[in-house]
Amino acid sequence: MTSQSTPAVETAGLAKTFGTTRAVDGVDLTVPAGSVYGILGPNGAGKTTTIRILATLLRPDAGTARVFGHDVVTEADAVRSRVSLTGQYGAVDGDLTGRENLVLLARLLGFPRRPARTRAGDLLDAFALAEAADRPVKTYSGGMRRRLDITASLIVTPRLLVLDEPTTGLDPHSRNQVWEIVRALVADHTTVLLTTQYLEEADQLADRIAVIDHGRVIAEGTPAQLKATVGSGAMRVRLPDPAQRARAEQVLARALGVPMHPASDPAVLSARVTDARRAVGALAELARAGIAVADFALGQPSLDEVFLALTGHPPQPDTTSKEEDDAA
Amino acid sequence: MTITPTTPTVDQAWRTALAGRTRPPRPSALSTSLTFAWRALLKLKHVPEQLIDVIGLPVIFTLGFTYLFGGALAGSPRAYLNFLLPGTLVMTVVLVTTFSGVTLNTGITTGVFDRFRSLPIWRPAPIVGALLGDVGRYLLASALVIALGLVLGYRPDGGVVGVLAAVALLLGFAFALSWVWTTLGLVLRTPSAVNNLSLLVLFPLTLASNIFVDPETMPGWLQGFIDVNLVTHVVTAARGLMAGTATAAQVGWVLVASALLTAVFAPLTMRLYRDKP
Numbered sequence: 001m002t003s004q005s006t007p008a009v010e011t012a013g014l015a016k017t018f019g020t021t022r023a024v025d026g027v028d029l030t031v032p033a034g035s036v037y038g039i040l041g042p043n044g045a046g047k048t049t050t051i052r053i054l055a056t057l058l059r060p061d062a063g064t065a066r067v068f069g070h071d072v073v074t075e076a077d078a079v080r081s082r083v084s085l086t087g088q089y090g091a092v093d094g095d096l097t098g099r100e101n102l103v104l105l106a107r108l109l110g111f112p113r114r115p116a117r118t119r120a121g122d123l124l125d126a127f128a129l130a131e132a133a134d135r136p137v138k139t140y141s142g143g144m145r146r147r148l149d150i151t152a153s154l155i156v157t158p159r160l161l162v163l164d165e166p167t168t169g170l171d172p173h174s175r176n177q178v179w180e181i182v183r184a185l186v187a188d189h190t191t192v193l194l195t196t197q198y199l200e201e202a203d204q205l206a207d208r209i210a211v212i213d214h215g216r217v218i219a220e221g222t223p224a225q226l227k228a229t230v231g232s233g234a235m236r237v238r239l240p241d242p243a244q245r246a247r248a249e250q251v252l253a254r255a256l257g258v259p260m261h262p263a264s265d266p267a268v269l270s271a272r273v274t275d276a277r278r279a280v281g282a283l284a285e286l287a288r289a290g291i292a293v294a295d296f297a298l299g300q301p302s303l304d305e306v307f308l309a310l311t312g313h314p315p316q317p318d319t320t321s322k323e324e325d326d327a328a
Numbered sequence: 329m330t331i332t333p334t335t336p337t338v339d340q341a342w343r344t345a346l347a348g349r350t351r352p353p354r355p356s357a358l359s360t361s362l363t364f365a366w367r368a369l370l371k372l373k374h375v376p377e378q379l380i381d382v383i384g385l386p387v388i389f390t391l392g393f394t395y396l397f398g399g400a401l402a403g404s405p406r407a408y409l410n411f412l413l414p415g416t417l418v419m420t421v422v423l424v425t426t427f428s429g430v431t432l433n434t435g436i437t438t439g440v441f442d443r444f445r446s447l448p449i450w451r452p453a454p455i456v457g458a459l460l461g462d463v464g465r466y467l468l469a470s471a472l473v474i475a476l477g478l479v480l481g482y483r484p485d486g487g488v489v490g491v492l493a494a495v496a497l498l499l500g501f502a503f504a505l506s507w508v509w510t511t512l513g514l515v516l517r518t519p520s521a522v523n524n525l526s527l528l529v530l531f532p533l534t535l536a537s538n539i540f541v542d543p544e545t546m547p548g549w550l551q552g553f554i555d556v557n558l559v560t561h562v563v564t565a566a567r568g569l570m571a572g573t574a575t576a577a578q579v580g581w582v583l584v585a586s587a588l589l590t591a592v593f594a595p596l597t598m599r600l601y602r603d604k605p
Contacts (some may be wrong), residue, residue: 055446059603081351081448089439095374096367104370107363108449110352119348126345136374152443156351181342188346 143174364457
């Protein structure tokens with residue numbers, strides 16, 4: 001057993017190139033054992049490539065990656081017995097039933113026939129899949145499929161569970177279920193590394209977050225630290241008439257005392273706001289100036305805003321995303 | 329509708345589910361491969377359409393060739409059958425092997441193989457197991473060809489032992505040949521490309537062989553090709569075993585060829601499998 005101080009994941013200068021695209025371009029990460037760690041970034045940022053390297057599915061071109069002290073290339077087998085990966089693309093067999101999928105994996109992990117069935121049954125019961133257990137997985141809903149996919153990673157509870165965008169495409173109810181599973185796992189001393197495009201998700205679950213863009217880590221810290229970089233809140237205003245945006249920008253900038261960011265939507269303006277009362281005051285100023293407001297929101301900064309703050313440019317899926325999809 | 333926990337509590341069922349920290353001892357390479365063979369059979373159970381080729385080809389080939397060529401080539405279908413049947417058997421099984429490459433190519437693009445590749449198991453097991461499952465398909469195809477032949481009047485002089493030996497030799501060769509298709513399955517992008525290319529390779533190999541007629545009537549250059557054609561040697565050995573006249577050299581040749589195919593293409597498959605991005 002590795003000691004408590006060994007990080008779950010430690011990478012240095014990790015790089016992977018597909019053709020001419022550097023999907024991962026010198027990633028340094030340290031994931032403390034026993035925590036939830038979020039990798040936040042837009043499509044094509046290099047998230048999937050990074051975790052595929054950690055799950056020994058890809059070999060890095062440069063740099064090193066260690067999982068609980070074991071090198072992913074030279075000690076791949078040791079890494080595989082400590083990590084479970086649930087990828088974005090259902091890693092269960094649609095032709096087989098949910099139960100058959102789990103029994104198959106349990107057998108592969110060394111469970112004898114009967115204990116394999118018992119373990120599969122327990123997991124199906126716990127994750128509310130018992131009723132659908134004997135139907136082919138291709139008949140499952142998206143949420144059920146994802147739950148089975150995560151369940152398939154838990155036959156032997158891994159020391160590190162890697163989840164690639166675990167809630168993308170799920171309805172809110174299914175998303176909450178996935179979050180509950182993650183919380184329960186961490187309470188049970190599993191380390192969870194997850195990627196996400198949603199700041200809210202990272203904020204809800206992660207103890208630490210790395211923001212990644214164009215294959216590089218551009219910020220790292222606790223959610224509180226990250227949000228402090230960005231400003232604790234964001235205000236968004238949508239106008240019924242885009243022609244009034246320039247005037248609205250002046251009024252709001254004066255009232256809030258911070259610069260406004262014109263969004264890509266020509267009728268929308270946003271700004272970092274720390275104080276809700278000032279935001280309310282600014283809206284009143286808009287009304288006094290005779291500028292109508294279609295709707296407004298005050299909330300957490302979106303990933304767009306985090307990006308804008310960290311990089312000075314909004315996140316744009318670039319050519320890397322195609323490469324990454326191909327690779328995955 | 330099932331009831332799922334929506335409050336942030338960890339209930340007892342979850343505790344049980346998440347308490348699976350004890351890892352059983354790692355299973356052997358053989359046991360892992362057999363588990364994957366079981367998976368292949370499960371997939372056959374759920375998607376029986378996969379058996380269309382192993383049921384259809386034996387029927388079409390055995391009936392078709394016997395009655396199409398029998399009268400012209402040997403005077404009567406029944407007389408021809410004794411010459412043809414071992415060839416039909418080889419042709420059927422050899423054509424059915426292309427399925428292995430197509431299956432691997434289909435599977436590897438679905439994400440399921442990501443899971444297999446990230447498990448702490450004997451690395452070749454998913455492919456070896458799938459090929460062992462395919463041997464079950466070859467066995468079914470062989471049984472159909474032979475059963476149909478017996479109904480039509482085929483009487484092997486080699487007896488039960490000769491026929492079983494021929495089938496065993498053929499299954500060994502088919503297993504070895506499958507590694508060629510798994511290699512293609514990992515190199516090519518789509519299942520249909522794998523299918524088309526493997527058939528493109530197999531048609532000349534099966535047609536320009538001694539399956540249908542004795543090559544003595546053919547031009548010299550073609551005889552030259554037929555002499556080095558692997559399929560010819562497999563047919564000669566199978567025919568010999570089923571007629572009870574096989575020589576050790578005939579059988580040995582096929583065993584050596586099978587070993588060589590495996591020695592070259594199995595490591596190549598595994599290398600491609602390992603480096604698949």
